Amino acid sequence: MQLGVIGLGRMGQIVVDRTLQAGHDVVAFDLEPEAVATAADAGARPADSIADLADRLGEEKRIWLMVPAGEAVDATLEELEAHLDSDDIVVDGGNSYFEDSVRRAERCPAAYLDCGTSGGPAGAELGFSLMVGGPEWAYEEVTPVFDAVATGPAGHEHMGPAGSGHYVKMVHNGVEYALMQTYGEGFELLHEGRYDLDLENVASVWNNGAVIRSWLLELCEEAFREEGSDLGDVADRIEGGSTGTWTVQEGLEQEVPLPLIYTALSERFGSRADDGRFSRRLANRLRYGFGRHEVQRRD
Numbered sequence: 001m002q003l004g005v006i007g008l009g010r011m012g013q014i015v016v017d018r019t020l021q022a023g024h025d026v027v028a029f030d031l032e033p034e035a036v037a038t039a040a041d042a043g044a045r046p047a048d049s050i051a052d053l054a055d056r057l058g059e060e061k062r063i064w065l066m067v068p069a070g071e072a073v074d075a076t077l078e079e080l081e082a083h084l085d086s087d088d089i090v091v092d093g094g095n096s097y098f099e100d101s102v103r104r105a106e107r108c109p110a111a112y113l114d115c116g117t118s119g120g121p122a123g124a125e126l127g128f129s130l131m132v133g134g135p136e137w138a139y140e141e142v143t144p145v146f147d148a149v150a151t152g153p154a155g156h157e158h159m160g161p162a163g164s165g166h167y168v169k170m171v172h173n174g175v176e177y178a179l180m181q182t183y184g185e186g187f188e189l190l191h192e193g194r195y196d197l198d199l200e201n202v203a204s205v206w207n208n209g210a211v212i213r214s215w216l217l218e219l220c221e222e223a224f225r226e227e228g229s230d231l232g233d234v235a236d237r238i239e240g241g242s243t244g245t246w247t248v249q250e251g252l253e254q255e256v257p258l259p260l261i262y263t264a265l266s267e268r269f270g271s272r273a274d275d276g277r278f279s280r281r282l283a284n285r286l287r288y289g290f291g292r293h294e295v296q297r298r299d
């Protein structure tokens with residue numbers, strides 16, 4: 001089959017490569033000509049605009065968007081709109097907010113699939129895990145591409161109607177935040193605790209048969225191997241946060257308690273204070289206020 005791919009960054013290039021490797025044709029476009037050239041080197045047909053991509057795809061267009069969530073998706077859809085009809089299919093494989101996907105599905109002239117994509121650029125060798133929402137017929141139609149981009153047929157599933165794919169991916173990311181936080185806490189205790197431990201060894205032995213083995217734990221092992229047990233000069237600052245924020249907001253709306261995910265998200269926000277956490281500084285000063293405990297001052 002023939003697939004148009006728009007957005008050829010870390011994730012989009014993998015969609016291109018895996019689709020080509022499975023024997024399909026790819027037409028590729030990105031705002032960055034260098035990214036288009038890389039896709040062309042891999043065997044894709046380069047397009048120099050969205051209109052050109054649509055022209056090259058001809059009838060029954062199947063188009064995969066892998067651009068940053070938010071405005072870039074709306075801008076791309078706006079440009080695509082005039083070239084689409086109801087036989088066409090658009091897949092949004094990015095981390096879009098599920099309510100945006102519901103809105104886009106209603107407005108898009110083509111069938112619209114919201115596809116949560118997990119695995120990250122580091123998971124490219126195995127293929128991704130894909131959670132797809134939208135019309136069943138469109139999901140079936142794009143299945144050969146999903147087979148190629150995912151780990152195989154078991155690596156993608158149809159979740160339900162519009163929005164459900166990105167909804168499931170949003171929750172997946174909330175779980176990801178909490179798992180990262182809990183591994184972080186455990187390793188922090190081991191690092192600060194009673195024994196002088198090689199944390200790469202700890203992660204390695206846990207990854208071999210322990211209850212808590214996982215891919216994230218393998219990535220902890222890799223991090224300790226590459227940075228050292230004390231994580232070298234890796235900074236105390238965590239970026240990202242949009243998908244975790246949406247998960248927590250949804251928990252509040254549905255009245256489902258998500259204390260671990262909320263805490264993990266809060267830790268991220270807290271890590272970004274340039275001048276130290278105000279709340280910790282105040283607690284430090286209050287201990288003097290009530291207990292005459294020595295105030296810890298900055299150097």
Ligand SMILES: NC(=O)C1=CN([C@@H]2O[C@H](COP(=O)(O)OP(=O)(O)OC[C@H]3O[C@@H](n4cnc5c(N)ncnc54)[C@H](O)[C@@H]3O)[C@@H](O)[C@H]2O)C=CC1
Binds near residue numbers: 007076093118
């Ligand atoms: N990096 C990751 O671990 C994962 C990322 N995602 C999601 O996949 C999407 C893409 O992520 P990445 O590949 O990591 O980002 P990236 O920043 O590496 O690549 C985005 C690409 O889109 C292009 N682009 C931006 N606006 C465009 C437009 N209007 N038209 C055409 N091209 C445009 C950029 O030039 C860039 O090449 C995002 O929604 C992200 O949240 C999903 C799962 C994992």
Ligand SMILES: O=C(CO)[C@H](O)[C@H](O)COP(=O)(O)O
Binds near residue numbers: 239
């Ligand atoms: O979806 C992903 C992994 O599953 C992306 O890596 C995403 O960027 C992670 O979210 P955040 O940037 O908030 O950490």
